[in-house]
Amino acid sequence: MTFNDLSLHKNILRAIEEVGYNQPTEIQEKVIPFILQEKDVIGVAQTGTGKTASFALPIIQKILKNQHASKRKKQIRALIITPTRELAEQIQQAFITYVKYTNIRSIAIYGGTAMEPQIDQLKKGVEVLIATPGRLLDLYKREELRLDNVEILVLDEADLMLDMGFIDDVKKIVKITPENKQILLFSATMPKRIMTLSNEILHEPEKVEISQKTPKIIEQKLYYVSKRKKMELALHLLRNEIKGSILIFRRTKFGVDKLEATLKKNGYKVTSLHGDKSQTVRQNALNSFKNNDVNILIATDVASRGIDINGLDAVVNFDQPNIPETYIHRIGRTGRAGKTGVAYSLCSPDEVAYIKRIQKLIEQPIQEIKDHPYIQRPKNKDIERPQEPKKKKYKKGRKSAASKKKKKRWY
Numbered sequence: 001m002t003f004n005d006l007s008l009h010k011n012i013l014r015a016i017e018e019v020g021y022n023q024p025t026e027i028q029e030k031v032i033p034f035i036l037q038e039k040d041v042i043g044v045a046q047t048g049t050g051k052t053a054s055f056a057l058p059i060i061q062k063i064l065k066n067q068h069a070s071k072r073k074k075q076i077r078a079l080i081i082t083p084t085r086e087l088a089e090q091i092q093q094a095f096i097t098y099v100k101y102t103n104i105r106s107i108a109i110y111g112g113t114a115m116e117p118q119i120d121q122l123k124k125g126v127e128v129l130i131a132t133p134g135r136l137l138d139l140y141k142r143e144e145l146r147l148d149n150v151e152i153l154v155l156d157e158a159d160l161m162l163d164m165g166f167i168d169d170v171k172k173i174v175k176i177t178p179e180n181k182q183i184l185l186f187s188a189t190m191p192k193r194i195m196t197l198s199n200e201i202l203h204e205p206e207k208v209e210i211s212q213k214t215p216k217i218i219e220q221k222l223y224y225v226s227k228r229k230k231m232e233l234a235l236h237l238l239r240n241e242i243k244g245s246i247l248i249f250r251r252t253k254f255g256v257d258k259l260e261a262t263l264k265k266n267g268y269k270v271t272s273l274h275g276d277k278s279q280t281v282r283q284n285a286l287n288s289f290k291n292n293d294v295n296i297l298i299a300t301d302v303a304s305r306g307i308d309i310n311g312l313d314a315v316v317n318f319d320q321p322n323i324p325e326t327y328i329h330r331i332g333r334t335g336r337a338g339k340t341g342v343a344y345s346l347c348s349p350d351e352v353a354y355i356k357r358i359q360k361l362i363e364q365p366i367q368e369i370k371d372h373p374y375i376q377r378p379k380n381k382d383i384e385r386p387q388e389p390k391k392k393k394y395k396k397g398r399k400s401a402a403s404k405k406k407k408k409r410w411y
């Protein structure tokens with residue numbers, strides 16, 4: 001299939017050609033026709049599949065087809081809700097690319113930055129508004145924007161949105177936009193909560209699912225190591241094996257900071273992303289990684305999800321994700337666009353259960369690397385019940401009868 005077959009406007013085709021897309025990706029091929037037919041859509045796809053264009057292009061097409069020629073101020077006709085500022089910026093950049101040969105205006109609004117410039121932009125009039133939920137509702141309450149002309153509502157990265165606690169905001173946004181709008185919901189995964197939300201807000205949706213299975217070109221390596229020696233193993237791997245642009249995942253902000261400090265001390269060029277950093281700091285970190293000023297980026301899952309970081313040489317799971325699907329999102333960042341990537345997983349005894357669940361999900365064992373200086377293979381007990389918190393044998397502050405009996409007073 002070609003983009004011509006999707007019967008898109010020539011000014012959209014021109015922009016696509018200029019940016020170098022030869023043919024639609026799988027999700028674009030499947031989703032674009034449904035959107036043009038005014039259907040509600042559930043798109044199950046992670047970033048890197050071309051999902052942004054799969055909703056952006058038909059949105060532009062629909063706006064162009066029915067552009068109000070009058071001199072009235074532009075009205076918001078498409079509203080795209082996304083959970084993070086980075087995602088909002090990324091979607092805005094995509095729109096800027098695709099609307100190049102049209103007079104459609106789009107803006108992104110999000111928290112963590114001043115409201116006034118965003119209000120000024122809104123005053124000029126836009127057809128496409130990309131927003132994080134909190135800032136959108138803030139500006140709506142202040143009557144700085146009107147949503148009564150919204151024809152299409154996109155909920156992007158819906159699972160992440162729910163993970164971040166935006167469910168009530170999302171429902172409110174659905175309520176304050178016109179009833180007969182078209183809704184497009186995109187999510188990397190389809191847990192029950194998303195199904196429930198979809199049933200509640202979508203009308204006879206078409207479901208398009210893009211395979212979540214691990215792409216074949218990613219080499220996956222598993223290292224069993226004690227918790228104490230993880231840092232040393234990471235340094236060993238960076239010295240001897242992992243080269244190029246590297247994304248390292250840690251589960252907590254504290255972990256990110258600690259690893260960043262250690263790697264810097266050892267002379268590596270490192271930057272990091274996590275939720276406690278300001279928007280400017282995060283954007284600068286991302287830019288320095290994208291421009292190759294530094295070759296190592298350390299991040300938490302939430303801070304990095306959905307961000308378009310292409311062509312990575314390696315992903316390192318310094319900590320194992322407790323949600324197995326997260327493993328697929330993480331490693332999917334290497335090996336894109338025909339490039340082979342390697343995913344390294346450093347697994348301490350308390351994380352063995354996570355690895356088991358990941359292997360079950362990807363339906364294959366991850367190759368274990370035994371040839372390293374810090375190996376600590378998991379014991380059977382780690383595999384059986386690794387993640388239940390250890391139950392205290394005795395109630396706090398109480399001694400067992402046996403211990404009382406044995407007790408010899410020192411005085």
Ligand code: AMP
Nearest residue numbers: 021023024025047048049050051052053
């Ligand atoms: P996304 O999944 O929307 O984050 O897109 C991932 C990357 O794929 C972005 O860098 C897009 O510019 C690129 N992309 C989107 N559609 C196509 C296409 N049809 N052909 C080639 N690249 C594409």
